[in-house]
Amino acid sequence: MxxxxxxxxxxxxxxxxxxxxxxxxxxxxxxxxxxxxxxxxxxxxxxxxxxxxxxxxxxxxxxxxxxxxxxxxxxxxxxxxxxxxxxxxxxxxxxxxxxxxxxxxxxxxxxxxxPTVKLMDIAAMQSVIDIQRAVDSYRSEHGGRIPAAEALTPGWYSIDYDLLKMKPLQIPSPYSVQSLSLMVNEATGDVMIDYSSEMMKLIQQQGKVSFPEGEDLRELLVQSSPYIPVRSYPYDWNGERPVPALENQY
Structure with missing residues (x-):
């Protein structure tokens, strides 16, 4: 109180x-x-x-x-x-x-x-929605396969934009001057923004080396910025770096 x-x-x-x-x-x-x-x-x-x-x-x-x-x-x-x-x-x-x-x-x-006021970047959200439509269309035409490029972490891949016949997309980060890439979930086809690099910078700045089991590392971004991590999965700590969960549990 x-x-x-x-x-x-x-x-x-x-x-x-x-x-x-x-x-x-x-x-x-x-x-x-x-x-x-x-x-x-x-x-x-x-x-x-x-x-x-x-x-x-x-x-x-x-x-x-x-x-x-x-x-x-x-x-x-x-x-x-x-x-x-x-x-x-x-x-x-x-x-x-x-x-x-x-x-x-x-x-x-x-x-x-x-209850705490934060901001959600509409442009970033719409960009992901547009790519999600393209991925959904690709999956429906290719027996559920995702347009996967390189494996990022278990269950998650970078997107092969050539397969979608689109230009590669980078999302301006609300947390720094860098850009963020998109990733796709192998099982669900969900397209999400990869915030792991921004989380890792905060972790290094804070000098943390461990986190309680089940703690969602997205809170690091929420606490440090006016912006929420739009279009994101929960992130876990694998002992070395933040990794997106296999399923959206929240």
Whole structure:
């Protein structure tokens, strides 16, 4: 409880500073920032976090859109800005939000313990969906075989784009300046982004050499960045490096 109160005090202090700053500019979201690819601002995330906290305190529920049991855990709880605006907790969605023409969905993680606002890169998600369609089509025409190139880890392969008659695709990483590649699951045909290199950098920075059995290493990315690892499987530690699980357990 003490930690929650401390976090709320910090959020409130940050919000006061943000509101004061925007008051000086004359509007909540300046016109020059109303564009489709506005980069995320921590001030926007802080304002949405405060609005979410207030909504939950007043209603006892979270301001989220409906999802299904099959929706991946980090993509499951998309914030419904209409609910926040109906209660006058926000005037409008942030400029980088999809609802404002931006390139990010605002989502919640850790909803059972401490609902926390994060971002989901829509462009990255759509790129994976496009490749998934191509892989599904290839599998249906080739007896369930995947367009596999090289084996990455047990059950996972890089994609042979020549077989798909497509150009190789690299996803800009939300965690660094590098690009991320896609991989395909041999059993299910699922196409996912490979985040192992980003996880390994964090592990090396933190000097960790072991992790509890069953710990999902994607949390390293969630804790270190505003962005969730969109289109990803859980990752385990194999004693040397992060490896994607054979099945999406979450």
């Amino acid at each position: 003490g930690m929650m109160k401390t976090m709320k005090r910090r959020l409130m202090s940050a919000a006061v500073a943000v509101i004061f700053l925007f008051a000086l500019t004359g509007c909540l979201y300046p016109d020059e920032q109303r564009q489709a690819h506005v980069r995320p601002s921590q001030e926007y995330i802080t304002l949405v976090q405060i609005a979410v906290n207030q909504f939950q305190e007043k209603s006892g529920v979270l301001p989220i859109k409906n999802s299904t049991m099959e929706t991946p855990i980090y993509e499951k709880y998309v914030i419904d800005f209409k609910k926040l605006m109906e209660r006058n907790l926000l005037n409008e969605p942030p400029p980088n939000a999809f609802e404002s023409g931006g390139n990010d969905y605002y989502v919640l993680v850790h909803v059972e313990e401490e």
